[in-house]
């Protein structure tokens with residue numbers, strides 16, 4: 001008669017199952033907690049689809065969207081955009097960024113210019129050109145509207161990509177394409 005213990009011990013299997021389940025719960029809880037923390041500290045890739053790049057500050061560091069959106073509605077915030085071009089981002093009334101950015105490069109002779117809040121215009125100090133809020137020419141000698149770029153926000157990162165479609169201000173192919 002064989003009196004040896006059976007190879008499979010049911011109570012041991014139950015313990016193993018409990019250990020497995022406990023380990024799984026601990027691992028998934030830790031992952032749920034650590035993922036957002038890790039994501040916060042690891043900077044996103046600096047280039048994306050369609051030639052998109054991250055908006056950067058004067059030191060070349062990516063600017064989080066929350067930093068721009070902390071400004072009041074109507075703010076025109078300057079960032080370094082495509083090929084380092086200074087680019088205005090616009091804070092909308094809803095507290096989001098406008099999906100249209102305006103390149104700070106006068107179409108007359110390339111001066112940079114400030115936003116005049118009182119007049120609601122971009123006003124070039126070099127030869128007096130004026131542009132409306134969307135970058136259309138109000139007064140020359142600037143011959144063309146300001147260059148546009150696309151703005152998109154993903155996970156607090158601001159992406160700037162080329163505007164290659166019809167210019168909504170002229171309903172024509174953009175002059176810069």
Ligand code: FES
Nearest residue numbers: 106108109124127
């Ligand atoms: S460069 Fe802006 S008006 Fe001449």
